[in-house]
Amino acid sequence: MPGLRARRALAAEKVDGMVEGIHIIRGLWSEPAFTFHGSRYHTERADLEPKPDRPIPIWLGTYGNRALEATGRLADGWIPSYGFAPPEQAARLRERVLAAAEASGRTVTCVYNVPVHVGRSQVPEGVVSESAEEVAERLLTFTGLGFSSMNLTPTGDFRQQAERLADVVAILRSA
Numbered sequence: 001m002p003g004l005r006a007r008r009a010l011a012a013e014k015v016d017g018m019v020e021g022i023h024i025i026r027g028l029w030s031e032p033a034f035t036f037h038g039s040r041y042h043t044e045r046a047d048l049e050p051k052p053d054r055p056i057p058i059w060l061g062t063y064g065n066r067a068l069e070a071t072g073r074l075a076d077g078w079i080p081s082y083g084f085a086p087p088e089q090a091a092r093l094r095e096r097v098l099a100a101a102e103a104s105g106r107t108v109t110c111v112y113n114v115p116v117h118v119g120r121s122q123v124p125e126g127v128v129s130e131s132a133e134e135v136a137e138r139l140l141t142f143t144g145l146g147f148s149s150m151n152l153t154p155t156g157d158f159r160q161q162a163e164r165l166a167d168v169v170a171i172l173r174s175a
Contacts, residue, residue, distance in 0.1 A: 016039060017041065020040050023074075024038075030051065033045040057076035058077075060077070060078060060079070061081060062097075063093065071100070073104045073106070078097045079111045080093060081115075086126075087142065095146075111151055114142070115154075116129070116165060116168070117129040117155045118130075118132050119164065123155060124155075127155050152165060152168075
C-alpha cells in the first residue's frame with residue numbers, strides 16, 4: 001500500500017514523545033534558533049516568531065503513572081475528564097501530579113472536566129445527571145477531592161442545558 005504507515009507507539013513512547021514535545025514547544029516560545037536532540041524528536045536551529053509576550057500555560061489530561069509524573073514536572077495544569085478518571089480515582093491521580101510538581105519545586109493547577117446534563121432523561125454513562133439541586137450537590141463533592149475548579153460541559157440540547165446549568169451555578173454560588 002503506498003503512503004505512510006501508522007506506527008503504534010507503546011505507552012512509554014507516547015509519554016517520552018509528550019515530554020520531548022513540551023521541551024520543544026517551550027524552547028520555540030523562548031529561545032531563538034532552538035536546537036533539541038531527543039530520542040523521538042529533533043530540531044536544529046528552529047525558530048518561531050513572534051515569541052509570546054508571556055508564558056503560555058500547557059495543560060495536560062494524563063492518566064498513567066509516568067504521564068502523571070511528567071505532568072507534575074512540566075505542565076502548568078492538569079485537566080482530567082470525569083469519564084476517564086471517575087471521582088474514586090481522580091483524587092489519587094491528582095495527588096501523584098501534585099507530588100511530582102512539589103518534587104520539582106513547581107505548582108500545578110488541577111481542574112476537573114465534567115460533562116453535565118441537568119434533568120432526568122436517559123444519558124450516557126460518565127455524565128453527571130439529575131435535577132439542578134442534585135447536580136450541584138454532586139459537583140460540590142468534587143471540591144472535596146481537591147478540585148476547586150471545574151470545566152462543565154453541557155450534554156444534550158445545548159441551549160436548554162445552558163439555561164439549566166445556570167440554575168446549577170446559582171445553587172453552587174449560594175452554597
